[in-house]
Amino acid sequence: MFSYIVRRLTVAVPTILILIAISFVLMWSAPGNPFMGEKAPPPEVLANLEAKYGLDQPYWKQMLDYMTNVVFHFDFGPSFKYKDRTVNDIIAQGFPVTLTYGFWSFVVAVVFGIGLGIIAAIRHNTWLDYLAVGFAIGSQSIPNYVMAPILVLIFTLWLGWLPGGGWEGGTWDHLIMPVIALSTSYFASIARITRSSMLEVLNSGFIRTARAKGLPSGRVIFGHALKPALLPVLSYLGPAFVGMITGSVIIDQYFSTGGIGQFFVNSAFNRDYSVMMGITILVGSLTIIFNLLVDILYAWIDPKIRY
Amino acid sequence: MKLKSTLLATSAALLVVTGGMAYADAHATHPVTGEALASDQTFTYQDIDESPSIDPGMVEDVSGSAVARNLFEGLMNQDADGNLIPGVATDFEVSEDKLTYTFHLRDNAKWSNGEPVTAGDFVYAWRRVTDPVTASPYAWFMEITGISGVGPIMAGEAAPDTLGVEAPDDLTLVVHLDQPLPYFAQTVTHATMFPVPQAAIEAHGAEWTRPENIIGNGAYVLTEHVPQERMVMVRSETYWNNAATIIDTVERLIINDETQAFTRWQAGELDLVGVPTGQYLSLKEQYPDEIYSNPRLCTYYYAFNMREDAPEWLQDVRVRQALSLGFDRNVITEGILQAGQIPAYTFTPPTTAGFTVPEVEAAAMTQEERVAKAQALLAEAGYGADNPLTVDILYNTSEGHKSIAIAISQMWKENLGVEATIENMEWGTFLETRGSGQFEIARAGWCGDYNEASTFLDLYSSGSGYNDSGYVNAEVDALLAEAKTSPEAQALYTQVETIAAADAPIMPIYFYTSVGARTAALKGWPDNNVENNWYARDLYLVAE
Numbered sequence: 001m002f003s004y005i006v007r008r009l010t011v012a013v014p015t016i017l018i019l020i021a022i023s024f025v026l027m028w029s030a031p032g033n034p035f036m037g038e039k040a041p042p043p044e045v046l047a048n049l050e051a052k053y054g055l056d057q058p059y060w061k062q063m064l065d066y067m068t069n070v071v072f073h074f075d076f077g078p079s080f081k082y083k084d085r086t087v088n089d090i091i092a093q094g095f096p097v098t099l100t101y102g103f104w105s106f107v108v109a110v111v112f113g114i115g116l117g118i119i120a121a122i123r124h125n126t127w128l129d130y131l132a133v134g135f136a137i138g139s140q141s142i143p144n145y146v147m148a149p150i151l152v153l154i155f156t157l158w159l160g161w162l163p164g165g166g167w168e169g170g171t172w173d174h175l176i177m178p179v180i181a182l183s184t185s186y187f188a189s190i191a192r193i194t195r196s197s198m199l200e201v202l203n204s205g206f207i208r209t210a211r212a213k214g215l216p217s218g219r220v221i222f223g224h225a226l227k228p229a230l231l232p233v234l235s236y237l238g239p240a241f242v243g244m245i246t247g248s249v250i251i252d253q254y255f256s257t258g259g260i261g262q263f264f265v266n267s268a269f270n271r272d273y274s275v276m277m278g279i280t281i282l283v284g285s286l287t288i289i290f291n292l293l294v295d296i297l298y299a300w301i302d303p304k305i306r307y
Numbered sequence: 308m309k310l311k312s313t314l315l316a317t318s319a320a321l322l323v324v325t326g327g328m329a330y331a332d333a334h335a336t337h338p339v340t341g342e343a344l345a346s347d348q349t350f351t352y353q354d355i356d357e358s359p360s361i362d363p364g365m366v367e368d369v370s371g372s373a374v375a376r377n378l379f380e381g382l383m384n385q386d387a388d389g390n391l392i393p394g395v396a397t398d399f400e401v402s403e404d405k406l407t408y409t410f411h412l413r414d415n416a417k418w419s420n421g422e423p424v425t426a427g428d429f430v431y432a433w434r435r436v437t438d439p440v441t442a443s444p445y446a447w448f449m450e451i452t453g454i455s456g457v458g459p460i461m462a463g464e465a466a467p468d469t470l471g472v473e474a475p476d477d478l479t480l481v482v483h484l485d486q487p488l489p490y491f492a493q494t495v496t497h498a499t500m501f502p503v504p505q506a507a508i509e510a511h512g513a514e515w516t517r518p519e520n521i522i523g524n525g526a527y528v529l530t531e532h533v534p535q536e537r538m539v540m541v542r543s544e545t546y547w548n549n550a551a552t553i554i555d556t557v558e559r560l561i562i563n564d565e566t567q568a569f570t571r572w573q574a575g576e577l578d579l580v581g582v583p584t585g586q587y588l589s590l591k592e593q594y595p596d597e598i599y600s601n602p603r604l605c606t607y608y609y610a611f612n613m614r615e616d617a618p619e620w621l622q623d624v625r626v627r628q629a630l631s632l633g634f635d636r637n638v639i640t641e642g643i644l645q646a647g648q649i650p651a652y653t654f655t656p657p658t659t660a661g662f663t664v665p666e667v668e669a670a671a672m673t674q675e676e677r678v679a680k681a682q683a684l685l686a687e688a689g690y691g692a693d694n695p696l697t698v699d700i701l702y703n704t705s706e707g708h709k710s711i712a713i714a715i716s717q718m719w720k721e722n723l724g725v726e727a728t729i730e731n732m733e734w735g736t737f738l739e740t741r742g743s744g745q746f747e748i749a750r751a752g753w754c755g756d757y758n759e760a761s762t763f764l765d766l767y768s769s770g771s772g773y774n775d776s777g778y779v780n781a782e783v784d785a786l787l788a789e790a791k792t793s794p795e796a797q798a799l800y801t802q803v804e805t806i807a808a809a810d811a812p813i814m815p816i817y818f819y820t821s822v823g824a825r826t827a828a829l830k831g832w833p834d835n836n837v838e839n840n841w842y843a844r845d846l847y848l849v850a851e
Contacts, residue, residue, distance in 0.1 A: 030735070030736070031735065031736045031739045031740070032734075032735025032736050032738065032739050033735070033739070035444065036735065036738050036739065036742070040738075040742060040772055041442070041444050041446065041447070042439075042446055042447055042450075042461055044439040044461055044462055044463050045439050045442050045443065045444070045446050045461070047439075048439050048440060048442040049442045052442060078513070081359050082357065082359055082360070082534060083359055083360040083362065083365050083513050083516075084360065084362070084513050084514050084515070084516045084517055085534065090534065093533065093534065094534075094535070148567075149566065149567060149570070152567060152570055152571070153570065156570065156571065156574045156576075157570055157573055157574045160574065163576065164567070164570060164571035164574055164576055165560075165562060165567065165571060165576075166536060166537060166560065167533070167536050168537075252535070253563045253564050253567075254564055254567050256535070256536055256537075256560060256561055256562045256563070256567075257536065258533050258534065258535045258536030258537075258561075259535075262535050262563070263534075263535065266356070266357075266535075269733065269734060269735065270735075271735050
């Protein structure tokens with residue numbers, strides 16, 4: 001197990017380096033320039049700007065300098081667009097926001113998703129099952145860019161219960177709508193995966209044996225069926241968690257949270273190279289880490305898996 | 308030292324007390340109009356995106372300039388109609404030869420740390436913007452101010468201290484121009500020309516504009532800034548005219564989605580928002596008193612690529628004329644945009660100060676006459692049913708630009724038999740493609756940097772960096788050069804516009820309006836300021 005983790009981590013480093021290299025190449029091949037606007041700066045100014053951000057260096061040197069700063073100083077450089085911020089500042093400000101609403105969305109999605117999935121499986125082919133499945137499909141088919149304005153219409157405009165956006169340090173009333181809007185589709189997927197995998201497990205031999213031994217229903221489900229039934233859910237949760245905590249541009253855009261998703265998308269439009277790279281590396285690293293965590297959890301839950 | 312700090316503390320306390328009294332009074336009724344004022348004077352408004360910078364020397368967007376106007380103050384300000392009124396300077400004199408401007412600064416203008424605002428602060432700020440080392444995206448603005456020495460400094464050939472601006476004493480600022488410029492005094496209201504605090508910039512570098520570091524001389528001080536979320540400004544107790552300020556707090560919220568912003572305005576969370584595209588008419592019916600549409604100093608147009616390597620038909624003035632005449636601008640303004648925009652047949656907006664729009668033929672014709680003439684011109688140029696003209700329209704990705712491009716291409720097809728393809732590009736790619744002249748017809752928009760026709764017409768000069776058409780006309784160049792010093796500049800501007808209307812290097816489409824929704828309680832908005840320069844200290848909220 002230990003050697004497996006070491007092996008996975010060793011692979012992770014070159015993976016991230018390759019990610020950086022590919023992002024760099026893609027960035028360069030996109031036409032445009034971070035300093036170009038409707039009114040182009042005078043040539044001397046442009047030259048100074050390029051020198052300031054190191055864009056006058058050959059590509060290999062830029063990449064090398066960048067990687068050195070990231071790896072040895074954990075410094076992602078200054079933002080090309082926002083003059084008084086560095087990428088580290090932007091991540092330090094935006095990531096906790098995203099992490100907060102992403103984490104709560106994850107909790108909500110997991111608790112309600114698994115709960116609903118189990119209920120639907122136990123009460124298979126009853127009205128409860130149909131209701132749960134209908135609810136899951138319904139919420140999955142409403143994308144969050146539709147969900148967000150509907151929530152605002154109801155809770156802000158009609159009922160006047162919640163502020164229509166903003167973050168203000170992340171008070172609970174600013175958290176509710178982003179969490180609902182972000183967790184819905186994840187919750188629906190989790191419910192569907194849990195339901196089908198639970199159904200499969202409930203029909204397997206060892207559950208029949210447990211029932212035949214006269215074990216109470218609760219123990220059969222929670223003591224024997226749940227653990228194997230959760231395996232497929234688990235492999236979904238790793239990427240889902242990363243997806244949630246690295247933010248959604250839709251959530252950031254509709255609720256003006258100041259989260260990292262907004263910066264990510266804008267950085268591409270603004271050709272804000274350093275912000276784009278910084279967030280790419282952040283998301284890439286988190287994806288690798290959480291996929292590894294899921295694999296470790298797998299081994300812990302499923303005795304059949306040994307690394 | 309001890310004595311000094313006690314003195315400072317006492318005067319600060321006095322300031323707070325007197326400021327506090329004015330504040331309490333102000334809350335009862337408006338000193339001029341006598342209207343009852345709301346007890347909570349917090350003005351909350353929406354901007355669509357975060358500004359790259361709020362440093363006056365670096366600011367490059369309209370919304371960032373608005374922030375700078377609240378946190379800083381230039382030599383002169385604008386009133387609700389766009390006229391010059393005193394700012395840090397009480398008045399100024401112009402020399403006989405119109406080459407020297409002498410500004411007299413008020414002695415009670417203060418930075419937010421209590422230090423006096425001096426003429427030296429302006430000298431520092433203007434040298435800083437011009438210096439290519441600063442790499443200000445608005446350095447080019449210094450060029451159009453005509454201050455002597457700008458060119459060589461920007462080219463890196465002369466030191467910044469050779470700039471033609473000096474401070475003989477703390478309260479006198481003398482500016483030398485290379486040539487008389489009729490609009491020079493206008494330029495000092497622009498954010499690029501505001502003073503900046505040398506000590507704070509030297510101490511904190513680019514981070515001097517953060518709330519914990521910033522020092523301003525405006526009516527407000529920045530207390531909070533969360534990028535992409537919010538900015539909070541509160542009234543400055545050191546501002547020389549603080550007693551007249553009514554709005555206590557200005558909150559700027561960044562809301563990217565215009566529909567969402569409007570919903571939040573409906574819910575009472577904001578005092579001022581933009582109106583979602585295409586919804587002006589229906590919302591105006593619902594909120595007749597709150598929704599407004601004001602003229603703006605901006606023109607929407609298509610540029611024809613007249614460079615030598617562009618397709619041959621683009622060199623033919625008859626084809627350019629025909630395309631410009633061959634579609635109905637009212638379909639664009641009334642059918643698509645629907646927010647009071649004005650069809651344009653010439654480039655400079657009619658609201659530009661002092662400018663007389665020439666009587667061009669196209670503007671006077673009926674649409675049937677325009678189409679008939681366009682058909683005749685196109686036939687003359689050798690295009691018709693057997694030899695249809697094919698053109699390509701390039702625009703930057705946006706639903707609004709797309710609707711306009713589709714409408715125009717459809718009308719061209721129906722009226723002239725022209726086959727137009729439309730192509731969109733994401734902003735950065737678009738700028739590069741258009742800038743390098745790799746297009747046939749490209750969308751463009753231009754807003755005046757100051758309220759005088761030359762801010763538009765300079766784009767027709769062959770040397771302009773924004774002459775996307777690559778238009779070269781020696782007569783236009785000569786007239787524009789003459790206008791810089793002529794007392795009859797306005798007549799020359801009208802003449803340039805007449806020539807350009809005949810040459811058709813561009814195809815003007817409409818003049819912009821600025822459309823928004825504001826709460827009925829918000830008063831003092833400068834509806835007649837075509838540059839949309841608003842100052843929060845002129846606004847107030849009345850009791851409802």
